[in-house]
Amino acid sequence: MKKSMILFFAIFIGLVPMAQQKKPVTVKVNTPTVQCEMCKKKIEEYLMYEEGITKVVVDYKQKKTTVTYLTDRTNLENIKTAIANTGYDAEEIKAAPDAYEKLPKCCKKPSK
DSSP, X not given: OHHHHHHHHHHHHHHHHHHHOOOEEEEEEXXXXXXXXXXXXXXXXXXXXXXXXEEEEEETTTTEEEEEEETTTOOHHHHHHHHHHXXXXXXXXXXXXXXXXXXXXXXXXXXX
């Protein structure tokens, strides 16, 4: 009887975390200042270090970044802020000036 109770609790404890895991959400963020393959690589690498982000794909030709993330660990505003901290505009959030200055010349906005 004691062994069956221990087995029951072990199974129950193993199932509880699985029940709390939320499904990932995928969003597209407009990134109008993305210019080239280097921009793509920089954003993808930077965002993968952010907690809760499971997948990042940057399409610099369409100027969109597709992000898959866990809603219980991060949110859309944090993702946009992370992109801005990389040096790129993310919809209404402008790039952080210090990060933008560190970008290679090919990744900066064309001069008018």
